[in-house]
Amino acid sequence: MDGEYGLKRHFNGDAARLLGGMIREFHPGFDVDGYASEVEGRIPGKELKDRVLVLAEGLRGRLPQDYNEALVILVALLGDELAEGEGMFNNGWYLMPVARFVEEYGLKTPAESLDALVEITRRHTAEYAVRPFIEQWYDLTMPRLAEFACHPSHNVRRLASEGTRPRLPWARTLTRFVHDPDPVLRILDTLHDDPSDYVRKSVANNLNDISRDNPEIALAAARRWLLASSGPGTSWTVKHGLRTLVKKGNQEALEILGVTGGEHVKVARFDVSPRSVILGDFVTIRVDLRNTDQKTHTVAVDYVVHHVRKGGRSIPKVFKLTTLELAGGERRTVEKIHPIREVQTRRYYPGEHVIDIQVNGLVLASDRFDLDL
Template sequence: MYRRYVNVLRSPPHTDGTPGSTRESRHDHRRLARAARRYPRPGRRRGTVEVYGLKRHFDSGAAHLLGELVTQVHPQFDLEAYVTEVGALVPPLELKDRVRVFSDGLRSRLPEDYPQALATLLSILGEELAEGDGMFTTSWYLMPVARFVEDHGLGHPEISLDAIEQITRRHTGEYAIRPYLDQHHEITMERVRTWAGSPSLNVRRLASEGIRPRLPWARTLHRFVQDPTPVLGVLEALRSDPSPYVRKSVANNLNDIARDHPDAVLDVLERWAAESPTPETEWISRHALRVLVKNGGQRALALSGVTGGEHVRADRLVLSPATIRLGESVTLRAEIRNTDRHAHTVAIDYVVHHVRNNGRTLPKVFKLASVELGPGESRVVEKRHPVREITTRRYYPGTHVIDLQVNGRVVATDEFDLVR
C-alpha cells in the first residue's frame, strides 16, 4: 500500500539551489500533503478519531514518509534502518506505543544534542492548519514529533515549550505538554497563560486542551483533579472566544472538572452568565453542563434554561423489540405531556443499565432530546438505540433496564432481553 504513498516523495524537489531553502521546504510539504491525501485517511466516528483506524497508519509506510522528510534536512539520517526497525516493532502494538517506536527511532538517529535534533524536526513541520482542520487526518504523521518532545525534551523546558507551540499549530501539543505540567509546573503554566491570548486559534485551544484534568488518551493531571483553580483561571480568558474549536475545548475542560468539583464549575458558569451574557459564553455553558444536566442537578438545569420537569408526565415507555441479539437495535418510544399551565423546556435523557460479566449492572446516560412543551401539550419521543460493541463498551446477555428521565428525574421504565 505504501509504495504509491511514498513514490510522490521520491521525485526530486524543485529548489533554488540552496539546500534546505524556504522554497524547497515549502515545495516538499506540498508534495507531502498530496501524498498524504493518497494514503487512506484515518476514520472518524461522531467527530472523534477512531483509534484503531489511526493506529494502522503508523506502519513502515508512514516511517518511510516521515524518515524521508527528515532526510531532506538531515542527510545523515539512516532512512533504511529506521524503516526496518519500525516495521519490525510496531505490528503487535497499539497506537501510543507505535508512536513511541517512531519517536525513539528518530531520537537514536538524530544528533545527540537535543536542541540540534529538535531544530531538525521543527524544520519539517510545514504550514499551520486552518481551524480544526486535519489534526489527526492531514497532519497525523506529526504525532511522533510531538512524542519526541514529550519524551526527550524535559531537560530543556524553554525550547521544548516553544516547540510544543509550533507543533500545535500544525498538529497538537495537548499530550506532549503533560509531563511539563508535572515537572516544570510554574514555567509551563506561565506559558499556558500566554497562549490563552494568542492570535492563533490552535494555540488558544492548546491553552485549554493541554490542561484538561482528564484528557482522553492522556495521563491524568492529578494536581488539577484535586484543585482546578489554576485551570479555571486560564479559562477565564477564553470564555467568549470567537472560535468554535476553542469553545468546544473550554466546554470539555469544564465538563471534566465538573465530575470532581461540580459546585466550582457551577459558580464559574453562573458568574459568567451574569458578567458575559454572550452567545459564545452561553454555548460553552450549555455544553459544559452535559453531565450535571443528565444527573438532574437543579443549578445546572437552571443554567441550561430547562424548567418544569416536575410537571411533565410520561405515558409509558415502550421498548421494541423485547428481545434482540448483539448488533441489533432497540427502539424507545414514549408520549410525554406537560400538565402545567405554563410552557416548559425540558431535557429528556434515557439511562441504559448495562449488564456486566458479573451479572451486576452499570448505568450509562444517553441524550435523547430537548423539547419545548406548551401548556397541556403532549409530544411523542422516539429513539433507536444500537446495541453493538465499541472499544469502550462490551455487552453481555441478560435483561437490560432502560429508564426515561426528564430533567434528571425518572418518569418511566421498561426492559429488553439481550440474547446470544
C-alpha cells in the same frame, strides 16, 4: 481516523518512511530504511501510545544527539498550519511522534521545548506533550499557557485549554488540577467565548472534566461566564461543559441552562420495541410526555441504558434524547432509534437490559429488552 484503534494502525513502517523522508530533506544523513525497518520490527502487539513511542525512540537514535539541534530539524519539517476544521489526527497525524519526541527528551530544556510545542500544535497537537512540563516545570509552564490563551492562532489557544484538562482521554490525570482547578479556570476565563469552535469545544470539555471532581466550582464558573458574556458562543460552551451534571440530574446545572419544571411532566406511555434483539439490531424508544402544569416548561429528556456486564451486573449509560419546550397541558411524543452495536468502549452481554426515561434528571418510567448474542 476512528478512535485509538483506527489511529494506531497508521503507525507502522510506512509512517516511519513518510516521516523519515521528510526529515531527510533537512538532515540528509537520516537513515530512512533503517528507521522504517526498526519500527516495523518493534510495533507488533503494541497499542497506539507505545507505537508512537517506538517512532520517537527511533528518531532519537538517528538525529543529532544534541537535543536542540535535533529540535531545529524537526520544527523545520512541520509545514503549513492546520486551518479551522482540519483534524489533527487526519491532516497532521504523522507528526504525533514529533510531539512525543519533545515529551520524552525535552524536559531538560523546557523553554526551547515549549517554543517547539507552539509550532507543533499549529500542525498537529501538543495536548499530551505539554503535560510533563506542567508537572515538572509548573512555574515556567503555566505563565506560558496563559500567553497561549491570547495567541493569534486558534490551535495555540486550544492548547492552553486542552493541555490543562484534568482528565484528558489517553493521558495521565493531572491530579494537581483535580484537587485545585482554579489555575485552569483562570485560563478558561479567557477562552469561553473564543471565536473558534475548536477552542470552545476544548473549553467545554475541560469544564466537563472539572465538573466530575468539583461540581460546585464548575457551576460557579458557568454562572460567571454567562454573566460576562450572553452570546451564543459562551452559551454553547456552558451547555456542553455541564453535560455530565445534566445527565446526573444536577438541578443547579439544569437551572443554569434554563431547564425547569420537570416535576410537572408525566410519562403517559413509554415502550421499547422490539422486546427481543440480537447484536447489530436496533431498538425503538418511544415516550409520550405530558405537561400537567398550566405554565410552559423547558425540559431535558434523557434515556438510561443499563448495560448488562459479564456476571449479570449492569452499568447505566445516559444518552441524550431531546430538550423540548412543553406548553401548559401539552402532550408530546418523542421517538429515538438506538443501535445495539459494540463500540470501542462498550461490549454487550446477553440478558435483560433495562431502559429508563428521565426528565430533568428524574426517572419517570422504565422498560426493557432482551439481548441474545
